[in-house]
Amino acid sequence: MKLSFRWYGEEDKVSLKNIAQIPGMHSIVTAVYDVPVGEVWSRESIAELKRQVEQAGLHFEVIESIPVHEDIKLGKGSRDRYIANYCENIKRVAEAGARCICYNFMPVLDWTRTQTDHVLPDGSTTLVYYKEQVEKVNPLESDSDLTLPGWDASYSREELKNIVAQYQSMTEEKLWENLKYFLKRIIPAAVEYNVNMAIHEDDPCWSIFGLPRIITDENNLDRFLKLVDVPNNGITLCTGSLGCSCKNNVVRMAAKYAAMGRIHFVHMRNVAVLPNGFEERAHLSSCGSLDMYAIMKALYDNGFQGYIRPDHGRMIWGETGRPGYGLYDRALGATYLNGLWEAIEKNS
Numbered sequence: 001m002k003l004s005f006r007w008y009g010e011e012d013k014v015s016l017k018n019i020a021q022i023p024g025m026h027s028i029v030t031a032v033y034d035v036p037v038g039e040v041w042s043r044e045s046i047a048e049l050k051r052q053v054e055q056a057g058l059h060f061e062v063i064e065s066i067p068v069h070e071d072i073k074l075g076k077g078s079r080d081r082y083i084a085n086y087c088e089n090i091k092r093v094a095e096a097g098a099r100c101i102c103y104n105f106m107p108v109l110d111w112t113r114t115q116t117d118h119v120l121p122d123g124s125t126t127l128v129y130y131k132e133q134v135e136k137v138n139p140l141e142s143d144s145d146l147t148l149p150g151w152d153a154s155y156s157r158e159e160l161k162n163i164v165a166q167y168q169s170m171t172e173e174k175l176w177e178n179l180k181y182f183l184k185r186i187i188p189a190a191v192e193y194n195v196n197m198a199i200h201e202d203d204p205c206w207s208i209f210g211l212p213r214i215i216t217d218e219n220n221l222d223r224f225l226k227l228v229d230v231p232n233n234g235i236t237l238c239t240g241s242l243g244c245s246c247k248n249n250v251v252r253m254a255a256k257y258a259a260m261g262r263i264h265f266v267h268m269r270n271v272a273v274l275p276n277g278f279e280e281r282a283h284l285s286s287c288g289s290l291d292m293y294a295i296m297k298a299l300y301d302n303g304f305q306g307y308i309r310p311d312h313g314r315m316i317w318g319e320t321g322r323p324g325y326g327l328y329d330r331a332l333g334a335t336y337l338n339g340l341w342e343a344i345e346k347n348s
């Protein structure tokens with residue numbers, strides 16, 4: 001495995017220097033953030049990111065994310081222009097050295113939580129999702145006061161209402177069709193430029209506010225991989241996104257898709273599954289519902305050689321910053337993953 005860490009660019013409170021001091025760190029996971037969704041990233045911005053990452057002694061190999069414009073997900077006439085831009089971005093980051101590109105196909109909302117600073121018994125804070133809180137939010141009511149973390153803050157409330165409304169008549173089948181249309185056009189570019197596309201599962205892995213969500217479980221991942229059945233069309237195995245539903249057997253999926261050579265990137269995160277939702281927890285298996293050792297072993301035993309990053313961390317030791325993306329708890333997570341991997345390697 002190649003250990004990696006997400007970095008949000010110069011604005012990030014966590015510095016590349018700090019990240020480089022985490023033992024075993026290989027790659028930075030990042031993106032160009034100064035361009036609106038759907039537009040082409042400038043070669044200068046990409047080169048500057050690469051320069052900063054390499055100056056810190058790390059590799060510039062993983063992009064998270066190149067976001068997918070809503071018109072592509074909605075299947076609008078303008079999608080061809082956005083798909084052409086997408087292919088151009090694939091080409092540009094690949095030419096700069098990227099080997100893996102993470103993205104998602106979730107309508108409107110990316111990851112969704114109801115609170116980002118829930119206090120755990122040890123005083124650390126974490127991200128949580130409680131169903132009763134979600135049920136109070138109606139994005140179709142523009143005077144609804146609530147917003148949820150994870151929502152794209154660049155939408156005004158009115159715009160959000162509008163875009164959610166456009167999905168009201170969309171079936172899951174239609175979203176599958178639009179995804180297929182997209183893949184048929186971008187995967188050839190990924191093959192040509194020798195880079196792996198790694199779709200991120202929907203987080204959480206169920207429909208919210210009536211918006212269709214399709215990258216949610218083993219059946220759907222099987223279907224996804226068959227849409228364009230080449231290695232470059234792969235997945236980001238996000239243990240927390242899949243693992244927040246008890247129906248998903250994450251260990252089995254890790255083994256299966258690693259053996260197929262279709263996992264290019266792994267987000268390792270532990271969650272505690274509750275009757276009314278879930279809480280993100282420290283990485284250690286005993287802190288949540290997932291068997292992190294078994295997942296790492298399944299990856300190892302099935303020849304996984306891609307990138308792994310500790311996913312969200314709690315806020316600990318008084319740290320403040322971007323929820324889920326502080327330094328300390330993610331660094332603890334990275335060290336734990338190193339320990340698991342070394343033990344598994346030496347034992348086999």
Ligand code: DNO
Pocket residue numbers: 064065102103104110111200267312324
């Ligand atoms: C949340 C992340 C996601 C992920 C995207 C990939 O913290 O895991 O936002 O980056 O879904 O496109």
